[in-house]
Amino acid sequence: xxxxxxxxxxxxxxxxxxxxxxxxxxxxxxxxxxxxxxxxxxxxxxxxxxxxxxxxxxxxxxxxxxxxxxxxxxxxxxxxxxxxxxxxxxxxxxxxxxxxxxxxxxxxxxxxxxxxxxxxxxxxxxxxxxxxxxxxxxxxxxxxxxxxxxxxxxxxxxxxxxxxxxxxxxxxxxxxxxxxxxxxxxxxxxxxxxxxxxxxxxxxxxxxxxxxxxxxxxxxxxxxxxxxxxxxxxxxxxxxxxxxxxxxxxxxxxxxxxxxxxxxxxxxxxxxxxxxxxxxxxxxxxxxxxxxxxxxxxxxxxxxxxxxxxxxxxxxxxxxxxxxxxxxxxxxxxxxxxxxxxxxxxxxxxxxxxxxxxxxxxxxxxxxxxxxxxxxxxxxxxxxxxxxxxxxxxxxxxxxxxxxxxxxxxxxxxxxxxxxxxxxxxxxxxxxxxxxxx
Numbered sequence: 001x002x003x004x005x006x007x008x009x010x011x012x013x014x015x016x017x018x019x020x021x022x023x024x025x026x027x028x029x030x031x032x033x034x035x036x037x038x039x040x041x042x043x044x045x046x047x048x049x050x051x052x053x054x055x056x057x058x059x060x061x062x063x064x065x066x067x068x069x070x071x072x073x074x075x076x077x078x079x080x081x082x083x084x085x086x087x088x089x090x091x092x093x094x095x096x097x098x099x100x101x102x103x104x105x106x107x108x109x110x111x112x113x114x115x116x117x118x119x120x121x122x123x124x125x126x127x128x129x130x131x132x133x134x135x136x137x138x139x140x141x142x143x144x145x146x147x148x149x150x151x152x153x154x155x156x157x158x159x160x161x162x163x164x165x166x167x168x169x170x171x172x173x174x175x176x177x178x179x180x181x182x183x184x185x186x187x188x189x190x191x192x193x194x195x196x197x198x199x200x201x202x203x204x205x206x207x208x209x210x211x212x213x214x215x216x217x218x219x220x221x222x223x224x225x226x227x228x229x230x231x232x233x234x235x236x237x238x239x240x241x242x243x244x245x246x247x248x249x250x251x252x253x254x255x256x257x258x259x260x261x262x263x264x265x266x267x268x269x270x271x272x273x274x275x276x277x278x279x280x281x282x283x284x285x286x287x288x289x290x291x292x293x294x295x296x297x298x299x300x301x302x303x304x305x306x307x308x309x310x311x312x313x314x315x316x317x318x319x320x321x322x323x324x325x326x327x328x329x330x331x332x333x334x335x336x337x338x339x340x341x342x343x344x345x346x347x348x349x350x351x352x353x354x355x356x357x358x359x360x361x362x363x364x365x366x367x368x369x370x371x372x373x374x375x376x377x378x379x380x381x382x383x384x385x386x387x388x389x390x391x392x393x394x395x396x397x398x399x400x401x402x403x404x405x406x407x408x409x410x411x412x413x414x415x416x417x418x419x420x421x422x423x424x425x426x427x428x429x430x431x432x433x434x435x436x437x438x
Contacts, residue, residue: 062223064181065216066128070108070135072185072293073213083197085272086282088146094272095394101268105386109379116376117235120369124224132217136210143206180300182355186293194286239370243377251425252361253381259320259418260385261392263354265411266327266347267292268390269397270340277404278340291341292348299352307353311438312360313426317419319353324415326350331408358382361422365429 084090084097115127189209196205243249270292274285299319307315330343359375366374396410397403430436 058223062220065220066224067181068185069213069216069220070131070182072182073104073135073189073209080193083194083286086275088202093394094397095391098268098390098394102387102390105264106383109383109386112376112379112383113373114376115379116372116374119372119376120235125221128217128221128224132214132221135217136214139206139210139213143203143210180297183293183297183300183352186296187290190286190289190293194283235369235373240373242370243374248425248428249362249365249374251421251428252365253378255418255421255425256358256378257381257385257418258414258421259354260382261389262324262327262411262413262415262418263320263351264386264389265393265407265414266331266343266351269393269407270344273334273404273407274337274340277335278337279335280337280340284337288340288344292344295345295348296352296355299349300356301352302349303353303356307357307360311436312357312364313422313429313438316353316357316361317423317426319350319357320415320422321419322350323347323354324412324419327408327412327415331411332405 080101084092084100085094089097118127193205193209196208200208243253267289270288271285274280274288275282278285280288303315303319326343326347330339330346334340334343358378362374362378363371393407393410396406400406426438427434430438
């Protein structure tokens with residue numbers, strides 16, 4: 001049995017009555033080899049994650065479609081911020097407009113704990129079907145929007161844990177491949193939307209995106225499934241509070257919370273900063289978002305591969321620290337188009353690990369029956385800064401004499417501070433072993 005567990009999973013197995021439930025759940029897939037004596041070790045029929053194979057990679061394909069459709073769409077929010085500011089909502093302030101993409105991010109992550117519990121008990125299919133209906137409906141309603149509150153409600157409000165059960169040693173690589181979908185979506189959506197707005201208008205641009213997402217989600221509905229069929233079970237009430245009372249996991253939540261500000265501020269304001277401060281053309285500033293996401297694709301693949309070699313936590317901390325350094329070293333002086341493009345490439349590459357591995361961290365230190373819930377709690381920690389970071393950035397921009405400088409410094413500080421807090425969490429999990437592969 002011990003061969004099926006990573007060191008990190010052993011270190012954080014909860015010492016509570018809930019262990020009995022974990023063992024009973026795993027007992028469903030155990031059976032002794034015929035002819036063995038009563039005292040012999042129990043052998044598992046289930047040999048654990050296959051780390052590959054046709055079925056496993058088909059699951060990755062379906063998850064990739066989900067990644068393209070949802071995070072890929074979210075990665076395009078910077079282009080909408082710039083479009084609204086120079087287009088239908090030009091009479092509103094940057095801070096006010098920023099609530100639209102912020103609400104998209106908030107509702108993507110805020111329901112994480114509820115979604116996680118549903119996943120733990122019923123698997124991914126009902127979630128994918130429900131999410132598809134809401135996302136497509138929201139985009140269709142956005143295509144009819146003409147006023148601020150309509151944009152806010154339709155695009156803001158209505159708008160990956162399966163893979164981890166199929167992979168162990170190659171989990172970082174598999175999740176890195178999966179989240180490249182959001183990078184590809186982040187490249188395609190801004191270009192497609194900006195070009196279609198000019199050629200066919202905003203309504204049909206949104207409808208086309210909705211139809212594309214619907215097609216990909218249908219693929220996901222039929223391909224994404226967990227390796228072991230979930231069995232509905234009631235989680236003890238005390239376990240709901242456990243992620244907040246365990247110091248290492250609480251530090252992980254705090255670190256992710258702080259990091260979200262540092263990572264998403266540049267994503268949300270890339271296009272606007274390029275247009276206003278770097279004096280780029282409107283069309284070229286829109287391409288900054290696609291350039292960022294194109295570089296992020298390679299960053300996510302590289303971080304996934306690196307995570308399998310040096311550890312997911314180590315890779316995550318290094319990449320997020322480099323993201324903060326990039327904001328200080330490259331984004332601050334990005335007052336010319338060439339430097340702004342260079343920052344989009346550099347930041348896209350190093351920050352790819354945030355999306356690529358932020359889900360892998362809680363998965364690696366969570367009890368098996370709680371993976372969905374704890375992953376959802378991490379997403380909840382992301383949702384609050386996701387809701388407030390763009391309006392905060394807009395307020396800093398409007399109420400400061402050094403507007404863009406202060407926005408950039410704010411993003412860099414939050415990146416480095418969040419990385420330091422995650423490092424503390426990692427040290428607590430590894431008993432202060434700095435060089436351990438974790």
